Each structure stands twice: as structure tokens, then as C-alpha cells.
Amino acid sequence: MSGPGRPRSETARRAVLRAALEIVEESGYSALTMEGIARRASVSKQTVYRWWPSKAAIVLEALQDGAAKLAPAPDAGDLAVDLRAFLRRSVLGARGRTARLLVALMAEAQLDRAFARSFRNGFLAQRRAVMVEFLDRARARGEIGADVDLELVAELFFGALWYRLLAASGPLDRAFADEMTDALLRLLAPG
Amino acid sequence: MSGPGRPRSETARRAVLRAALEIVEESGYSALTMEGIARRASVSKQTVYRWWPSKAAIVLEALQDGAAKLAPAPDAGDLAVDLRAFLRRSVLGARGRTARLLVALMAEAQLDRAFARSFRNGFLAQRRAVMVEFLDRARARGEIGADVDLELVAELFFGALWYRLLAASGPLDRAFADEMTDALLRLLAPG
DNA sequence: CAAATACAGGACGTCACGTCTCGTATTTAT
DNA sequence: ATAAATACGAGACGTGACGTCCTGTATTTG
Numbered sequence: 015m016s017g018p019g020r021p022r023s024e025t026a027r028r029a030v031l032r033a034a035l036e037i038v039e040e041s042g043y044s045a046l047t048m049e050g051i052a053r054r055a056s057v058s059k060q061t062v063y064r065w066w067p068s069k070a071a072i073v074l075e076a077l078q079d080g081a082a083k084l085a086p087a088p089d090a091g092d093l094a095v096d097l098r099a100f101l102r103r104s105v106l107g108a109r110g111r112t113a114r115l116l117v118a119l120m121a122e123a124q125l126d127r128a129f130a131r132s133f134r135n136g137f138l139a140q141r142r143a144v145m146v147e148f149l150d151r152a153r154a155r156g157e158i159g160a161d162v163d164l165e166l167v168a169e170l171f172f173g174a175l176w177y178r179l180l181a182a183s184g185p186l187d188r189a190f191a192d193e194m195t196d197a198l199l200r201l202l203a204p205g
Numbered sequence: 206m207s208g209p210g211r212p213r214s215e216t217a218r219r220a221v222l223r224a225a226l227e228i229v230e231e232s233g234y235s236a237l238t239m240e241g242i243a244r245r246a247s248v249s250k251q252t253v254y255r256w257w258p259s260k261a262a263i264v265l266e267a268l269q270d271g272a273a274k275l276a277p278a279p280d281a282g283d284l285a286v287d288l289r290a291f292l293r294r295s296v297l298g299a300r301g302r303t304a305r306l307l308v309a310l311m312a313e314a315q316l317d318r319a320f321a322r323s324f325r326n327g328f329l330a331q332r333r334a335v336m337v338e339f340l341d342r343a344r345a346r347g348e349i350g351a352d353v354d355l356e357l358v359a360e361l362f363f364g365a366l367w368y369r370l371l372a373a374s375g376p377l378d379r380a381f382a383d384e385m386t387d388a389l390l391r392l393l394a395p396g
Numbered sequence: 397c398a399a400a401t402a403c404a405g406g407a408c409g410t411c412a413c414g415t416c417t418c419g420t421a422t423t424t425a426t
Numbered sequence: 427a428t429a430a431a432t433a434c435g436a437g438a439c440g441t442g443a444c445g446t447c448c449t450g451t452a453t454t455t456g
Contacts, residue, residue: 018455019401026403044316049443058404063445117315120371124312125235130373138372166365166384169374173364174357180311180367181329182321183360193357197392209424210432217434240412249435254414 022065029055030062031076034069039111043073043118070122070129074137077115084140087148093157093202096148098195101171104141105191108179113186117179142168149202159204167198213256220246221253222267225260230302234264234309261313261320265328268306275331278339284348284393287339289386292362295332296382299370304377308370333359340393350395358389 033055037046046069052059066072085103088096108116119137123130145168152158171194178186224246228237237260243250257263276294279287299307310328314321336359343349362385369377 016455017401018399018453020403020453021401023403047443048445052404056404058402058406059445060405060447061403064402121312121315124308124371134372134374138374142374163384165375166388169365169368170361170388172372173366173368174360175364176368176371177360177364180315180371181325181363183325183329183333184356193354197357197361201388201391207424208432209422209430211422211434213433238412239414243435247435249433249437250414251416251436252434255433 023061026055026057026061027065029057030066030072031079033057034072035076035080035115038073038114038118043114043121046073046118068122068126068129070119070126071132073115073122074119074129074133077112077119078137084144087144089148089151091155093149093152093155094195094199096152097198097202098192100145100148101195101198102188102191104171105175105186105194106188108175109186113179120176120180138172142172145171152202156204158202162202167201170201171198214252217246217248217252218256220248221257221263222270224248225263226267226271226306229264229305229309234305234312237264237309259313259317259320261310261317262323264306264313265310265320265324268303268310269328275335278335280339280342282346284340284343284346285386285390287343288389288393289383291336291339292382292386292389293379295362296366296377296385297379299366300377304370311367311371329363333363336362343393347395349393353393358392361392362389 030051033051034046037050037054048062048069049059051057051069051072052062055062062072066075085107088099088103090096090099119133123133142165146164149158149164149167153160153162153164158164174194175186178184178190184190221242224242225237228241228245239253239260240250242248242260242263243253246253253263257266276298279290279294281287281290310324314324333356337355340349340355340358344351344353344355349355365385366377369375369381375381
């Protein structure tokens with residue numbers, strides 16, 4: 015299938031992702047440059063530009079490479095249980111190093127139209143979809159009112175989560191996740 | 206009061222703010238540079254750096270200069286009426302040119318720690334405070350349950366608003382504002 | 397062996413950064 | 427009046443990242 019020519023170096027790819035993460039950790043995302051990544055990874059700038067259009071694309075790939083795969087929706091068959099588990103996992107998973115990467119990517123998405131597309135459609139929308147999916151299952155079981163807008167509920171949660179990330183308005187802890195859970199359950203309740 | 210020396214030129218100040226807004230409108234925030242602002246405003250770079258630490262600070266001042274003053278909280282004496290009015294005004298006021306400025310500032314706040322402080326404390330926190338303030342009045346009238354966390358409710362709204370701004374997950378229209386109003390009223394209802 | 401593709405290394409012109417110097421203008425205090 | 431203080435426009439300066447290009451080498455397919 016793959017035509018002639020030297021194949022892409024997986025070593026170089028990993029070196030680039032690793033270098034990017036290290037630079038962000040040591041000096042912050044604003045200190046991250048394509049040139050610095052290439053230098054640290056001992057890789058040609060040509061190679062970096064050949065495979066990634068921007069440093070944001072590198073960081074996004076590094077983030078997804080680290081997370082292995084998108085965390086699946088919980089499915090215990092009970093809305094309250096599933097929602098609480100999902101929100102806790104989402105909130106607690108958006109702290110520390112991950113938080114630093116996430117806010118940098120969101121920032122970059124506001125400044126780079128091309129990256130914005132891939133970030134919004136290939137990352138943000140997928141996380142909302144996972145949530146809407148298990149809410150939909152709960153609705154099929156009659157646990158959710160038929161008139162509730164599930165997309166809006168998902169936006170309420172991710173909005174609050176991102177707001178805490180971006181505005182630093184409060185901690186991303188279990189208490190926050192549980193408060194959100196209780197609030198959303200009130201909105202979802204039928205009748 | 207003001208000591209000796211030539212006073213600050215209000216003409217230069219206005220020229221800088223105007224130039225910044227024009228550049229953002231014509232070429233987008235990512236094309237905005239301190240150098241370009243100075244050039245367009247026919248002002249020395251020295252002058253720009255003397256009064257503003259970053260282009261984000263310039264844009265923030267231009268935004269607040271344009272809005273004249275912080276919109277006050279509504280006070281019709283009825284929670285549903287006030288909340289609906291406030292959310293509509295907030296949502297509809299975050300579109301068009303203002304939206305472009307807001308997302309750029311939020312992005313910059315993620316990349317510039319000094320600007321982040323002034324933006325979060327001097328802008329974001331104040332908008333939440335206006336909302337919490339009139340919610341508090343409604344609570345004093347018994348329209349809101351004593352156990353409801355008003356700060357969290359404010360975060361839910363502004364979170365969703367900012368999420369739509371940053372993630373472009375849906376339109377910022379009256380329908381969105383009214384859906385949010387209904388949702389928040391359910392959360393605020395006593396009992 | 398030839399064509400195709402990837403690689404590391406590095407040169408290149410462009411641009412914005414932030415600081416600095418210059419000569420000039422405008423104000424207050426003596 | 428004059429001195430001190432501060433602001434102004436203009437622009438030079440070194441630094442560093444940008445994104446592209448070139449060179450020589452390596453690795454794969456047909």
C-alpha cells in the first residue's frame with residue numbers, strides 16, 4: 015500500500031511530541047516554538063513542518079497520544095451514578111499538566127482558524143458527544159424528561175468546566191463535580 | 206496634584222486604541238502587533254510601551270472604553286424578569302465585533318500571566334459579581350432557595366456563554382439566552 | 397539499480413520583539 | 427525667566443522565531 019520512499023520515522027515523531035511536552039512543562043506554552051521543538055528533539059525543522067502545521071497540532075497530538083484513547087461513557091444503567099462518575103472523571107482529569115495543555119490549546123484555537131477546526135470538531139465536539147450519548151441512553155430508560163435539551167445540558171457542564179479552567183474561578187475538585195452533578199440531575203429530572 | 210512635566214497626550218491614547226481596533230477588524234487579532242499599532246496610530250513605540258504592557262491590555266482598554274461603563278444589573282423586582290433581561294443582554298452583547306475581541310482577550314489571558322490577573326479580576330469576576338448581586342436581591346425576597354449556590358449558578362451561565370464563544374458550539378441568540386433562563390430558574394427555585 | 401520519499405543540518409530573508417538614544421515639546425515649581 | 431521633570435515622534439539596535447529552501451545522506455518499493 016505505502017509507495018516507494020523512506021518511511022516516516024516513528025522515532026522522530028515521538029521525539030517531537032516528547033520535546034514539546036517537556037518544553038511546556040519546563041517553560042510554559044508561551045515559550046514553545048517550532049524551532050525550539052526541533053532543536054530539543056534533534057530533528058530537522060523540515061521534518062517538523064512536514065508533519066505538523068503548528069505547535070498547537072503537536073501539543074494536541076501529544077495530549078491524545080498520552081491519553082491513549084477517548085475515555086468511554088460510563089454505563090451502570092443508572093443516570094445519577096453514571097453522571098456522577100462521568101463528571102468526576104472529566105473534572106479530575108482536567109488538572110495539573112493536562113490543564114496546562116488544555117488551556118493552551120483553547121487559546122491557540124482562538125488565534126489559528128485552521129487549528130480551531132480540528133480542535134473544535136475533533137476534540138471538543140467528541141467529548142460532548144460522549145456525554146450526550148449516555149444521557150440519551152438514560153432518556154430511553156425514562157430517567158430524563160422528553161423535553162430536556164441534552165446538548166444544552168452537556169454545554170452547561172463543559173462550559174462550567176472550561177470556565178474554571180480558563181477563568182480560574184474556582185478549584186477543579188470532587189466537590190465541584192458533585193455540585194454540578196446535583197444541578198444537572200435537577201435539570202434532567204422528568205416532570 | 207500632577208507633578209511637573211508634559212502631561213500625557215489624550216490624542217495619542219485615543220489614536221492607539223483606535224488603531225488597535227481597526228487592525229483587529231481588518232486583519233484579525235493574530236495580526237495585531239505593538240509595532241503595527243504604533244505605526245498605524247502615528248505614535249512612537251516608546252509611547253505605546255510606556256502606557257501599556259501588552260497588546261491585550263490595549264484591546265481590553267479599547268473594549269471598556271467603547272462600552273463606556275459596566276452594564277448594571279436589572280432590578281424589576283421579579284427574578285424571572287430580571288434574569289431573562291440580564292441573560293439576553295449578556296448573550297446578545299457578546300456577538301460580532303465584541304465577540305472577536307472577547308475571545309482574543311481570553312486567549313491572551315491563557316498565554317500571559319500578568320494580563321490574566323487583570324482580565325480575570327477586573328473583567329470576568331466583575332461580570333459574575335453583577336449577576337450574583339441581583340440574584341442575591343431575589344433571594345432576599347424569597348424567590349431563591351436558601352441552599353442554592355449563587356456563584357455556581359453564575360458560573361453555569363457564564364461558562365455556557367464563554368463556551369459558545371470559544372468552542373463555537375452554537376449560536377448566541379435570544380433562543381439560547383431564554384433556554385438558559387429557563388434552566389437557571391429551575392435550579393434557583395426554592396424547595 | 398532507479399525512483400521516490402524521509403532524514404539531519406543549516407542558510408536565508410523577513411518580521412516583531414523590547415530597549416535605547418536623539419532632539420523636541422509642554423508642564424510645574426522656583 | 428529658568429530649571430527640572432516628564433511626554434512626545436522618529437528610528438536604530440541586537441535577538442530570536444518565522445517559514446522556505448538547499449545539500450547530502452538514508453531507506454524503502456518496483
